[in-house]
Amino acid sequence: MRAGTQIGTQNDTALQAAPKVDDCTTDLYANVTDDSAPFSTTVHVTPGTWQPRDDVIANNGDVVSGGFPATRTLKAGQSFTQSFGRAVWSPMHYLPFVWQKSVNFIPDALIGDPDVGVWGADPTKETVVLSKGSTTVKKQTLTNWGSSDASFAARIRSAGTYRLTVDAHRYRPGITFPSGMLSSRVTLDWRFKADPAKSVVAPVFMTRFLPAGLDSRNRAKANSTTSVTVGAGRGSQGPDVKFTKSTVKSLKVWASSDGGTTWKAVSVTRSGSAWKAAVHNPASGAVALRSQVTDSAGGTSVETVYRAYAIG
Numbered sequence: 001m002r003a004g005t006q007i008g009t010q011n012d013t014a015l016q017a018a019p020k021v022d023d024c025t026t027d028l029y030a031n032v033t034d035d036s037a038p039f040s041t042t043v044h045v046t047p048g049t050w051q052p053r054d055d056v057i058a059n060n061g062d063v064v065s066g067g068f069p070a071t072r073t074l075k076a077g078q079s080f081t082q083s084f085g086r087a088v089w090s091p092m093h094y095l096p097f098v099w100q101k102s103v104n105f106i107p108d109a110l111i112g113d114p115d116v117g118v119w120g121a122d123p124t125k126e127t128v129v130l131s132k133g134s135t136t137v138k139k140q141t142l143t144n145w146g147s148s149d150a151s152f153a154a155r156i157r158s159a160g161t162y163r164l165t166v167d168a169h170r171y172r173p174g175i176t177f178p179s180g181m182l183s184s185r186v187t188l189d190w191r192f193k194a195d196p197a198k199s200v201v202a203p204v205f206m207t208r209f210l211p212a213g214l215d216s217r218n219r220a221k222a223n224s225t226t227s228v229t230v231g232a233g234r235g236s237q238g239p240d241v242k243f244t245k246s247t248v249k250s251l252k253v254w255a256s257s258d259g260g261t262t263w264k265a266v267s268v269t270r271s272g273s274a275w276k277a278a279v280h281n282p283a284s285g286a287v288a289l290r291s292q293v294t295d296s297a298g299g300t301s302v303e304t305v306y307r308a309y310a311i312g
Helices: none
Strands: 010-017 030-035 048-057 063-067 072-074 097-099 102-105 124-132 135-143 152-155 160-170 185-194 206-211 225-233 248-256 264-271 274-280 286-295 300-311
Touching: 010 063, 102 160, 124 152, 135 152, 206 286, 206 300, 225 248, 225 264, 225 286, 248 274
Parallel strands: none
Antiparallel strands: 010 030, 010 048, 048 063, 048 072, 097 102, 102 152, 124 135, 124 160, 160 185, 185 300, 206 225, 225 274, 248 264, 248 286, 264 274, 286 300
């Protein structure tokens, strides 16, 4: 369990036997560790299928986050490592799509734990803007806190190139966020072609950043170089909207050590299906990361994570 990325101050980790028939067994589990991060624990279990879980507890005692990573099936003698809280927390899944003559976007899972997935994301408050050229089609401020059906939909009248921007902050009224929390803000900036007559997922991408060599508090050493694995992905947004193939033509990365005031280009090399970025770290503070993907359809996807990881 790493520290620095979560909105709570304490973590309750557990293992539960995966149900063979139904999912009504979430209360049948064994606590592993209930403590303030960072910590690590070794657990011995019988062979079978096990579900790791994590509950994040805020300063007022409320369970405010957490989730269920993938289940693990173990035979005698096998082992696995389950991480929670690793940087970088970032957007997890949702992309813009055209449906019913509108550009739609679901403002959910915008800041989440990459080791947990969509259901491990924190609540956010975001401003979403759709524009075409210099004309703003729609601007709306939304939050998924206290609501599971927050959505953005903007009617479009003609085909063309549109720009959708999202500026998201973690948002959870009633609690105090830990000092120096990482991934406090995320922005997305997509440019893509859209036609009101065609229901389709925009051919844009999200990126994932996974820095190597961070300590248990998600810190890199001062004045060091951190290798960051960068992956670009996209997924289906549901059965009602066509999902077309789009490929990455180029990927660029920038880093900032002054909160996003200035940015420096980072050396990027292809590594299998992902990329490796070599980020030169400052003497103190935190590092923000920005990526730009140019796709085969002529669009661009820019993603920025502020306070992606710390220096210490």
